[in-house]
Amino acid sequence: MTVLRMTARLLRRGLAGLVALLLGVAVFELVNPFVADSLGGPQGLEGILRSLPPALQAFTKSQPEFIAVSGLAGYLSLGFTHPLYLTLASAALVGFGARTLAGEMERGTIQLALSRPISRFQVYAARVLGVVIVAVGLAIAGPVGMLLGMGLAQPEGTLEIRYFVPTALGTLLLFWAIGGLTLLGSAASSTTGRVVAWATAALVLFYFIDYFATLWAFLEPLEPLSIFAYYDPSQSLVNGALPAQHIITLGLIGLGGAAGGLLVFLHRDLPT
Amino acid sequence: MCKGDIWLLAPGNLGCYPPVMGNPGPPEIAVETTGLTKRYGEIAALTDLHLAVPAGSIYGFLGPNGAGKTTAIRLLMGFIRASSGSARIFGHDVWADGVAARRDLGFLVTPDAFYPDMTGAAQLDYLAHLSGKPPVLRDRLLETLELGKDALRRRLGSYSKGMRQKLALTAAFQHDPALLILDEPTDGLDPLIQRGFEELLRDLRERGRTIFMSSHDLAEVERTCERVAVVRGGRLVAEETVEGLKRLQRRTVEVTFVGEAPPELALVPRVTIVSREGRRVRLAFEGDLNPLLRFLAGHDVADLVLAPPRLEDVFMAFYGEDERGPGGARGAPAVEAQDAATEPDLVMRR
Numbered sequence: 096m097t098v099l100r101m102t103a104r105l106l107r108r109g110l111a112g113l114v115a116l117l118l119g120v121a122v123f124e125l126v127n128p129f130v131a132d133s134l135g136g137p138q139g140l141e142g143i144l145r146s147l148p149p150a151l152q153a154f155t156k157s158q159p160e161f162i163a164v165s166g167l168a169g170y171l172s173l174g175f176t177h178p179l180y181l182t183l184a185s186a187a188l189v190g191f192g193a194r195t196l197a198g199e200m201e202r203g204t205i206q207l208a209l210s211r212p213i214s215r216f217q218v219y220a221a222r223v224l225g226v227v228i229v230a231v232g233l234a235i236a237g238p239v240g241m242l243l244g245m246g247l248a249q250p251e252g253t254l255e256i257r258y259f260v261p262t263a264l265g266t267l268l269l270f271w272a273i274g275g276l277t278l279l280g281s282a283a284s285s286t287t288g289r290v291v292a293w294a295t296a297a298l299v300l301f302y303f304i305d306y307f308a309t310l311w312a313f314l315e316p317l318e319p320l321s322i323f324a325y326y327d328p329s330q331s332l333v334n335g336a337l338p339a340q341h342i343i344t345l346g347l348i349g350l351g352g353a354a355g356g357l358l359v360f361l362h363r364d365l366p367t
Numbered sequence: 368m369c370k371g372d373i374w375l376l377a378p379g380n381l382g383c384y385p386p387v388m389g390n391p392g393p394p395e396i397a398v399e400t401t402g403l404t405k406r407y408g409e410i411a412a413l414t415d416l417h418l419a420v421p422a423g424s425i426y427g428f429l430g431p432n433g434a435g436k437t438t439a440i441r442l443l444m445g446f447i448r449a450s451s452g453s454a455r456i457f458g459h460d461v462w463a464d465g466v467a468a469r470r471d472l473g474f475l476v477t478p479d480a481f482y483p484d485m486t487g488a489a490q491l492d493y494l495a496h497l498s499g500k501p502p503v504l505r506d507r508l509l510e511t512l513e514l515g516k517d518a519l520r521r522r523l524g525s526y527s528k529g530m531r532q533k534l535a536l537t538a539a540f541q542h543d544p545a546l547l548i549l550d551e552p553t554d555g556l557d558p559l560i561q562r563g564f565e566e567l568l569r570d571l572r573e574r575g576r577t578i579f580m581s582s583h584d585l586a587e588v589e590r591t592c593e594r595v596a597v598v599r600g601g602r603l604v605a606e607e608t609v610e611g612l613k614r615l616q617r618r619t620v621e622v623t624f625v626g627e628a629p630p631e632l633a634l635v636p637r638v639t640i641v642s643r644e645g646r647r648v649r650l651a652f653e654g655d656l657n658p659l660l661r662f663l664a665g666h667d668v669a670d671l672v673l674a675p676p677r678l679e680d681v682f683m684a685f686y687g688e689d690e691r692g693p694g695g696a697r698g699a700p701a702v703e704a705q706d707a708a709t710e711p712d713l714v715m716r717r
Binding site: 100101108202206215362367 | 437441444445447466467470476477479481482484499538
């Protein structure tokens with residue numbers, strides 16, 4: 096009960112910003128069906144994507160051959176790998192993870208709980224629960240926005256509604272991995288700014304490893320080091336597939352980050 | 368009327384209070400440290416601190432900035448881990464068994480630690496929930512500290528420093544804990560409210576609560592504390608009752624004789640002649656005053672000036688050298704301070 100109350104307090108603190116980011120994610124995905132419709136359906140999309148240079152195709156993770164086969168679902172899945180979508184979601188997760196642990200240590204706010212008969216484990220568990228709630232919210236906001244857009248724009252082409260479930264699950268796992276790593280950084284650091292800087296640097300590095308591995312063959316061996324290598328919403332939205340390897344890897348990365356953060360937090364000194 | 372179940376009472380009912388801890392009868396020692404040491408690399412912030420704070424007392428913890436007070440308090444709270452030694456609250460190790468150690472504890476957080484987006488009332492409710500005990504003293508505290516209901520309806524962002532301090536005090540005391548750990552509790556309070564607060568401390572002590580407080584306000588410590596510990600450079604240099612410390616303090620007496628000053632004056636035990644100007648003699652003495660008084664009773668004395676012992680003098684004796692530094696004296700002109708500072712450890716350490 097105490098953990099839940101602490102989590103509620105943490106979520107309420109930055110609620111306005113969090114809601115704004117969730118809305119941003121939903122609106123971004125809501126717009127995609129309208130864009131697909133305005134571009135002339137799957138045939139029009141394929142033509143436009145073929146005209147893009149390979150570097151831009153890699154950046155947007157769009158392959159014309161795939162769109163040709165996958166049609167509307169293939170195009171709409173690009174909305175879940177778009178840099179803006181990932182930036183909005185990462186901002187919400189990193190912001191929450193950094194503010195509620197490192198930020199509270201920086202301000203001294205964490206003393207409010209730790210001077211009461213509450214264990215460090217409970218204090219940390221409240222943050223983990225908060226990260227899970229934010230991740231679930233983000234993972235749901237995108238598909239909900241896209242479904243609304245589909246209903247409003249009614250673009251040409253077919254899309255299996257049930258495939259939104261594996262898409263949302265894969266997205267949730269990616270966000271859980273980002274959240275877990277952020278918690279590790281937040282437990283080890285003592286300022287919000289430092290956590291945000293490190294998390295941003297790590298995510299950009301992961302993204303560009305994944306990006307350049309698509310362009311340059313010699314970088315392919317590095318691709319498994321990126322968390323984005325285990326995130327494939329196109330396969331999920333087009334085929335309903337969610338590879339077990341992706342589930343296990345992202346799940347373990349998130350769990351490892353959160354567990355590592357717990358170990359650090361249980362043993363560290365709080366900053367002055 | 369109290370009928371056993373204390374938690375049925377409305378907050379602020381001054382007639383009924385919960386018992387101290389759940390055990391039958393309070394333990395003898397509320398806070399105990401054994402060889403408590405904290406090092407940051409090569410720097411020793413606190414070294415080998417041995418303390419035993421009796422339950423049901425107001426205990427002062429004194430020292431200038433950087434002496435190790437805050438480090439000791441942070442160790443007691445489990446915010447930082449000791450490099451060696453241990454600290455116990457009501458018998459519970461503060462690190463290994465921290466939840467039990469803090470079960471009946473009130474701690475004064477820094478005023479900036481509060482959530483700025485919450486109202487004062489919401490903040491207090493939230494913290495009462497985290498404490499797991501109802502805020503039975505809240506109304507009395509708000510009255511004593513003059514923190515109005517209107518202020519409690521406002522968000523923390525609009526509070527002045529003094530109001531935040533009052534809220535922090537209310538949050539620490541509201542659940543009537545058996546032990547209060549307070550770091551500079553009256554910082555930011557005006558003198559009138561400070562006196563009311565001291566009265567509250569004494570009242571809590573009467574009801575068996577223990578208060579462990581650090582303060583820069585020595586007059587306040589003298590008014591409220593029974594025992595004090597003095598730290599310097601991370602080490603304990605004195606631990607004594609306030610009265611005992613004052614008795615140990617080297618003091619000066621100015622005696623003006625009717626005739627010439629008797630030469631046997633120099634032979635009185637524990638008395639040193641500091642200066643002599645005709646019939647007026649300035650003396651320094653330590654400990655018991657009676658041998659000097661008995662000696663003076665046998666002579667014609669025109670005037671005698673003996674300033675009352677003050678904790679501040681004791682404190683300045685410990686820190687006189689540090690405080691003066693290269694910039695000269697800072698409110699420490701007393702000869703006795705200068706004298707005693709030469710060997711404070713020998714004089715004060717027990």
